[in-house]
Each structure stands twice: as structure tokens, then as C-alpha cells.
Amino acid sequence: MGKDTEEWLTAQQCATRTGLSIRALRLYEQRGLISPRRTTKDWRLYGRSEIERLHEIVALKAFGLSLKDIGALLSGQVTDLGRALDTQRHALEARLRQAETGLRAIDVLRQRFDKGESISTEDLLGLIHTMEGAPETEAATGWARYEQARPRVATSLSHNQMADLEGAWQFADGLVVRTKLVEGKLHFCPPGQPAYRLWAEAPDRFFIKGLPVQVSFTRREGAVVGLNHHQDGGVETAVPIDSASAALAETTLAQRITEQQPLAASAAAIRGVIATHGAADPDFDNLAPALKRLAEEQRDHMAAVLASLGPLQSLDFTRVSDTGLDIFIANFAQGRLEIGIGFAPSGKISTLYFT
DNA sequence: CTTCTAACA
DNA sequence: TGTTAGTA
Structure with a gap:
């Protein structure tokens, strides 16, 4: 195989070849999707692997994925494309349903219009809402569901990185959970359930094996200020509470369960x-x-x-x-x-x- | 003449 | 993403 026969394209040549703009090429590079080599004058040179990857990016973009999604996919964090297809299908089905209700709404208004009845601005605003309201959100939660269900790889964190993640947390609905370190391993303890071992996938980001559930922590100026529970395409946030309040909430709950x-x-x-x-x-x-x-x-x-x-x-x-x-x-x-x-x-x- | 970065629309 | 400015 010829080794040095690889052709290197300048930005303009690469843009023409892929149908992208030079600006887009630079944006993708900035987002970490590609990393072309440079000449001594700092001119970008795009080789075979970059062109291949750019074609993948174009395809995934047409598929409806955001640059962020594509970045996650291409960086190898996501291996299960089958599930991505499923969730994408669900998102598209949701858009289809949305379009159908929009069409029905239009038909209703059209009939009233044809009969000479008046159509208020409120009617029209309601129609616009049905048309543009939900699809984006549904696509987003569809992707979030996939993101929460995808396979994960555990890494190990130092004791220091988990020391301040222990404590009691309260969600908006009043539910209290605790996080505990047992033999150097972090556990998630919801009321009335066994403790779940939290596996780290990055600092402050954990998952539970066998369940499409993640737990992450939010920091402000280094201090932990929130626990986030990711499940079912959504995220619920809990704030740290002191041990006494936690105990009170727990006994109240235990009482309700008993009674x-x-x-x-x-x-x-x-x-x-x-x-x-x-x-x-x-x-x-x-x-x-x-x-x-x-x-x-x-x-x-x-x-x-x-x-x-x-x-x-x-x-x-x-x-x-x-x-x-x-x-x-x-x-x-x-x-x-x-x-x-x-x-x-x-x-x-x-x-x-x-x- | 082209590409670079940076900043703004 | 497009555009523009000032460079190398």
C-alpha cells in the first residue's frame, strides 16, 4: 500500500468536497468533532480520515442529531446505535403525531372558515401552539431517554473526589434520599429501597448498574449544591439538607407508610x-x-x-x-x-x- | 489570492 | 452559520 500517497485538502477544497462551509469546518473543529493537522503556517489540512468523519457528521446531522449528540457518538462514548435508532424513531413518531393533531386543528378551523364563522386570534394562537410546541421537547426527551439508557463504562474516583458527596438531599416533592460512603464506595439510598451502588463515569457523575438511572452532582465554587437524579428522559434536582431535617422527613414518611x-x-x-x-x-x-x-x-x-x-x-x-x-x-x-x-x-x- | 483568528449579526 | 476586518 502506498504510504505517502494520501491527499491533503485545504479548507476550501475540503469544504467543496463535503458540501460544508469553511465556517462549519472550523465550528466542528472547535466542538472537537474533527482535528485536522496544520502546516507550519497554521493552514488546516484535511486527510482521508477527516473527510470520512465529516461525511458521518453530515449524515448524523441530517438524521436530526445535534452537534453535541454527534460529538458524544463519535467520541466512542456511545456504542449502541440500535437504541439510538429506536429513540430517533420515537422522536419522529412524536413529530408525526404532532403534525396530525396540527392538521386536525387546521381542518376544524377551515370548516368554520368555510361556513363563514369567525376565527379569533386566540384560535390561531392555539393552532400555532399545537404546531410548534411539543416536537422539540419530545425529541429532546427522546434523546435524553436514550442518553440515560446507553451503556456506560465505570471509572474509579479517588476518595477525595467522593468525600463531600455524602449527605442527605431533598427533592421538590419533599422526598428525602441519602448518599453514603460504604467502604469507600458511594451509595444512593432512596427511602424504602435497598441502597444502590453508584458507579462513577466521571467526577460528580454516576450511574446505577442495570437501571437507566444516573445521579450527578452540581457544584458552585467547588461546593456541592445539588444532586440530580436522571431518569425517564428527565432530571429531578435535590438540594442538600441537614441530618435533622432529613431524619424528620424520613420518620414522617415511615409513619405514612405504616398508617x-x-x-x-x-x-x-x-x-x-x-x-x-x-x-x-x-x-x-x-x-x-x-x-x-x-x-x-x-x-x-x-x-x-x-x-x-x-x-x-x-x-x-x-x-x-x-x-x-x-x-x-x-x-x-x-x-x-x-x-x-x-x-x-x-x-x-x-x-x-x-x- | 487564500487562510488565519476574533468578534459581531 | 454567515460576514467582516486585519494579518501572514
Whole structure:
């Protein structure tokens, strides 16, 4: 094989060859996606490997991935492309559903327009919202789900790097978890569950083996100020709390689990949510912000599910879960759902799941 | 005439 | 990403 027969392209030649702009080439280099060699005059030279990689980048970009995603993929941190394809498919399906609801909304407005009825600016704004609102978010959480599910490689951290990660943490919904060092190994201890060993993939970034869950820590000026729990395409943040407050919260929770009594507000809140999802103009103001975002994304899906189930006939409390959620069984005319609900200190619904 | 960096749109 | 300025 000829060794020195490799052709080296200048920036302009490379740009022409790949269909990219010189500016884009420099941007990709700045983002660490490529690293062309330089001449003594600092001119960039692009070889075979760079051209190959640029073609990969172009393909992945057309595929809808951000430069950040592409960087992660190309740096070898991601090996499971099959899962990437799946999540990308889900993201595209979500956009498809979004487009379909947009089309339906347009058809409705078109019919009213044809009949000579007036169309308010509010109608149009609502239409615009359905069209541009969710797809980006869904694609983003789709990718986040993949990112959280991808295979990970554990590295080891020094004792110093984990010493200040031990403590008690409280989430927005009031739930308290602890992180503990046991024999030099960091553990994540949610209430009512066994301790999970946290494996480091980088300083302040950990994962749990066998679960698509990550735990990371936020620092400000070197001090740890937050614990982030990554799961289901989202992230929940907890703040450090002192040991006494943690103990109080833990005994309160333990008491609720022992007594197995639902919170006074639970049943009414669930009925409210069901009624709201069935309404033409859902209002999610009683949901905490993170949940509100989720609810808006899933509005059509939930509305369809609830519509297929028919009217609610009864709502029966079953138990208090290990994390303090009130679990109900909702009986509908055409089926049943298990529903879990939890509240933030603000009184708004912080957790809600339908099964 | 081209590429470089840096900064701004 | 595009554009522009001032260089080498």
C-alpha cells in the first residue's frame, strides 16, 4: 500500500468536497468533532480520515442529531446505535403525531372558515401552539431517554473526589434520599429501597448498574449544591439538607407508610386531573412545573386513553407506596387504571403516574 | 489570492 | 452559520 500517497485538502477544497462551509469546518473543529493537522503556517489540512468523519457528521446531522449528540457518538462514548435508532424513531413518531393533531386543528378551523364563522386570534394562537410546541421537547426527551439508557463504562474516583458527596438531599416533592460512603464506595439510598451502588463515569457523575438511572452532582465554587437524579428522559434536582431535617422527613414518611392512609387532597386531585384531561381546553395549573411540561406533552395521548376508558365510576385507595405516593385504582366503564399521586410542599401535584 | 483568528449579526 | 476586518 502506498504510504505517502494520501491527499491533503485545504479548507476550501475540503469544504467543496463535503458540501460544508469553511465556517462549519472550523465550528466542528472547535466542538472537537474533527482535528485536522496544520502546516507550519497554521493552514488546516484535511486527510482521508477527516473527510470520512465529516461525511458521518453530515449524515448524523441530517438524521436530526445535534452537534453535541454527534460529538458524544463519535467520541466512542456511545456504542449502541440500535437504541439510538429506536429513540430517533420515537422522536419522529412524536413529530408525526404532532403534525396530525396540527392538521386536525387546521381542518376544524377551515370548516368554520368555510361556513363563514369567525376565527379569533386566540384560535390561531392555539393552532400555532399545537404546531410548534411539543416536537422539540419530545425529541429532546427522546434523546435524553436514550442518553440515560446507553451503556456506560465505570471509572474509579479517588476518595477525595467522593468525600463531600455524602449527605442527605431533598427533592421538590419533599422526598428525602441519602448518599453514603460504604467502604469507600458511594451509595444512593432512596427511602424504602435497598441502597444502590453508584458507579462513577466521571467526577460528580454516576450511574446505577442495570437501571437507566444516573445521579450527578452540581457544584458552585467547588461546593456541592445539588444532586440530580436522571431518569425517564428527565432530571429531578435535590438540594442538600441537614441530618435533622432529613431524619424528620424520613420518620414522617415511615409513619405514612405504616398508617397507609391517603392524604386528604389525593382523591379530589386525581378526579380533577381526569376531568381536566377530558376537557377540550386542559388546564394544568395545579401541576408542579416539571410535571406540567410532561402533561402538556402527553395531553393528546392521555385524552385518547381516558376517552377510550369512558366515564370514571369509582376511585379506590389501595396503598401508600415506598416513596410516599398515594396509589389508587380508578375504575372506568371500559377498564381500570392504577394511579399514583404525590404532592410538592407547595401543595401542587408533583408526581402522577397512570399504569 | 487564500487562510488565519476574533468578534459581531 | 454567515460576514467582516486585519494579518501572514
